[in-house]
Amino acid sequence: MLNRMNKASTPNPKMNLKRSFSSALGPDSSHLQVKVFVRVRPFNDREKTCACRKVVNVVDKSSLIFDPEEEDELFYFKGVPQKSRDITRRLNKNLHFEFDQVFDQESTNQEVFEASTKNIISSIFEGYNCSVFAYGATGAGKTFTMLGTPEHPGIAYLTIVELLKFIDQAADMKVTLGASYLEVYNENVKDLLYPSSAVLHLREDATGGRITVSGLKVKQIDHADELFALLSAGNRNRSQHPTDSNAESSRSHAVFQVHARIVSNGQVKISKLSMIDLAGSERGAATGCRGIRFKEGSNINKSLLALGNCINALADGLKHVPYRDSKLTRILKDSLGGNCRTIMIANVSPSSSSFEDTYNTLKYATRTKCIKATISKNVMNESLSIPQYKKMVQELNAKLTEIQGGLSFPDISNWKNKIESLFEDRRKLYKEILLLQSQGKLTNWRISQKVQALSHHDPSSKLQCLDRLTTSISQLKARSDSICGRIAEYRPLQEQNDKQIEKLEEEIKKEEKIRHMLQLIFDYQKGMVELEEHKIRCNHFEKIVKLKAKHEENLNSTIKTVLPILNQYHALIKGNGQDNPELTAKYEDALRSLDGVKGVSWLGDEEEEEEDSEDYIQLRLNSIKENDVDLQNGAKSLTTTFFLSPIYQLSKPKNNRIGNGTPSPAKKPKFILKPTNPRVNFNIKTPVPSNNKENIIRRTPLISTAVKLKTPAVPNRSNNRPHPYRRTPLKQNISNVANKTIVN
Numbered sequence: 001m002l003n004r005m006n007k008a009s010t011p012n013p014k015m016n017l018k019r020s021f022s023s024a025l026g027p028d029s030s031h032l033q034v035k036v037f038v039r040v041r042p043f044n045d046r047e048k049t050c051a052c053r054k055v056v057n058v059v060d061k062s063s064l065i066f067d068p069e070e071e072d073e074l075f076y077f078k079g080v081p082q083k084s085r086d087i088t089r090r091l092n093k094n095l096h097f098e099f100d101q102v103f104d105q106e107s108t109n110q111e112v113f114e115a116s117t118k119n120i121i122s123s124i125f126e127g128y129n130c131s132v133f134a135y136g137a138t139g140a141g142k143t144f145t146m147l148g149t150p151e152h153p154g155i156a157y158l159t160i161v162e163l164l165k166f167i168d169q170a171a172d173m174k175v176t177l178g179a180s181y182l183e184v185y186n187e188n189v190k191d192l193l194y195p196s197s198a199v200l201h202l203r204e205d206a207t208g209g210r211i212t213v214s215g216l217k218v219k220q221i222d223h224a225d226e227l228f229a230l231l232s233a234g235n236r237n238r239s240q241h242p243t244d245s246n247a248e249s250s251r252s253h254a255v256f257q258v259h260a261r262i263v264s265n266g267q268v269k270i271s272k273l274s275m276i277d278l279a280g281s282e283r284g285a286a287t288g289c290r291g292i293r294f295k296e297g298s299n300i301n302k303s304l305l306a307l308g309n310c311i312n313a314l315a316d317g318l319k320h321v322p323y324r325d326s327k328l329t330r331i332l333k334d335s336l337g338g339n340c341r342t343i344m345i346a347n348v349s350p351s352s353s354s355f356e357d358t359y360n361t362l363k364y365a366t367r368t369k370c371i372k373a374t375i376s377k378n379v380m381n382e383s384l385s386i387p388q389y390k391k392m393v394q395e396l397n398a399k400l401t402e403i404q405g406g407l408s409f410p411d412i413s414n415w416k417n418k419i420e421s422l423f424e425d426r427r428k429l430y431k432e433i434l435l436l437q438s439q440g441k442l443t444n445w446r447i448s449q450k451v452q453a454l455s456h457h458d459p460s461s462k463l464q465c466l467d468r469l470t471t472s473i474s475q476l477k478a479r480s481d482s483i484c485g486r487i488a489e490y491r492p493l494q495e496q497n498d499k500q501i502e503k504l505e506e507e508i509k510k511e512e513k514i515r516h517m518l519q520l521i522f523d524y525q526k527g528m529v530e531l532e533e534h535k536i537r538c539n540h541f542e543k544i545v546k547l548k549a550k551h552e553e554n555l556n557s558t559i560k561t562v563l564p565i566l567n568q569y570h571a572l573i574k575g576n577g578q579d580n581p582e583l584t585a586k587y588e589d590a591l592r593s594l595d596g597v598k599g600v601s602w603l604g605d606e607e608e609e610e611e612d613s614e615d616y617i618q619l620r621l622n623s624i625k626e627n628d629v630d631l632q633n634g635a636k637s638l639t640t641t642f643f644l645s646p647i648y649q650l651s652k653p654k655n656n657r658i659g660n661g662t663p664s665p666a667k668k669p670k671f672i673l674k675p676t677n678p679r680v681n682f683n684i685k686t687p688v689p690s691n692n693k694e695n696i697i698r699r700t701p702l703i704s705t706a707v708k709l710k711t712p713a714v715p716n717r718s719n720n721r722p723h724p725y726r727r728t729p730l731k732q733n734i735s736n737v738a739n740k741t742i743v744n
């Protein structure tokens, strides 16, 4: 038995058939594979009369046995019954085939439809292409299955009925249907709905994948009746000629296509249902065809052979599928291996007279089961009309309102008021303190000027102006003390405000949901206060610079006046013979001092030259950056960086040097105006005095200056070198601003 099965299983090595043909994948994965059904038609009259044997035995719903074993009749040899079989008789193949479903002779078209095509109707409305094709030898029942008779309507009819039923039920979609019907006869394509039209040609689209039939007309369908009328009319136009096997043999491959355009939920799905009734495969000898019929048969077989090759290539998963070998395979390209849910109904005759045809059909069908198709929906976005957009916007708005209703935003107005109020207090406090500081610094600068003026005179002289100077210094000092006192009064309030703001910031951090929102408000308010602080500092700095400039102007004008008078006095004394060496030395010392003021450069000043090269005539304030606070001994100081961009720089030429520290009266000092060099930075620390008055005096630069009243600083000239800051008034100005007034 096993041997027989093995033998039977290798009739054609290329087909690689096995004894048992089981479905490669389960029913759930069928959407990836071509579904294959086999239908066995009843014996026809001719088969009945010729006493043919039944070669197909339907075992159950999904399997059949081809060429089943028969009970061995008793075999007599010389009148004696033998135990062994009759060796002159052919062995039965007894092949077991399995398909998605097998329909026996008793099955109706309705049953075939219910089990096969009905299941793919919904896929059409999802945007999938679907195709059903009937395969089999001539007279095997393809046309009966696909088209049927008035009494027994076929798959095409039943599918259309179901399709229309589906459309009626689906109220939420708009479906437009169209139909086309073509036949491939003798390798010519003909429009069956418009039979008078010329032979149609196949075109491949630009992407090289899709085949279209150029000139094939798609008729729009508004009513179900129209679809049936089209089907009937197309069938009448089909090439049919009687053969020995079939009195009404269809000699062409017919492709009836229903094109659907489904619009739902703003999407457009386009799908196509193809129902293909293939011409029957036939053996010339078996069908008794001659002449034109033989030519027809050759072409039919040629295209069916091409179809078989495509099925084999697809089943083996080959990259190249020979669709181009025939018109039929080109047309069926997207129904077999393309983006399509495909159903094959293989029709077979049960009669031994069609033994070879049935066997070949079953082999084809088995190979077809292995074809896997990758299907995807043909969905595209519909370009909506204005009313549709309006409707969509309304729907979205309604959803938004619904979502917003579900969200509750916490009320942060209390927080906001609290933050704003605390920072408003801080702003006022800082403003008062800084303005007072500015007044104090300006006052102290005036004190320092008067102290300098005082130092120019002999304290023992009883000049009236000295009294005025001393009185003025005392008044200014009293004012400075008063300002310091007022600043000190603000200190507790400022500390309290700082603590409140620190606490508030901590509280904000604990608010999980609104923390970020509150932090934004907090940072904004903080920034506003800092901005105001900077504005006050800028104003202060401008005032200082103006004062210095005015002072320098006065000094220069005094020198201009004093120098000729001094020379005159010296000449007068000398002329009167009252000159003495001590007086001459003092005179020369005074000259040197005045020369120094005018800017003579001395040897060994290189480093200072580098350090203090920021001699500016005009200064422009660009921007300010605060580096915040330095806590030391309980006192706070604010460090501010000023970026000063000089417009022009007044410089001494490098060669304006005399040598060995000796000034050269022959060479007058020269100045040149140079364009600005890159930005110059000044770090300016603004001390914020603590409560402690001692500390205030010790740490506040201007007050320190005031304390130095009793012992005014005198430039150290022990090495016969003028102090660089005393030598050049401009430098002195800058140094005062940078080091004394603010940086201390």
Ligand SMILES: Nc1ncnc2c1ncn2[C@@H]1O[C@H](COP(=O)(O)OP(=O)(O)OP(=O)(O)O)[C@@H](O)[C@H]1O
Residues within 6 Å of the ligand: 040, 041, 042, 044, 105, 107, 136, 137, 138, 139, 140, 141, 142, 143, 144, 145, 246, 248, 249, 250, 251, 278, 279, 280, 281, 347
């Ligand atoms: N299941 C069936 N039940 C009853 N009669 C059938 C059945 N199948 C086929 N027949 C009959 O068998 C005959 C041949 O069938 P059909 O024309 O459908 O064959 P075919 O495969 O289309 O042949 P061809 O390829 O030559 O067109 C028809 O008279 C048809 O009515």
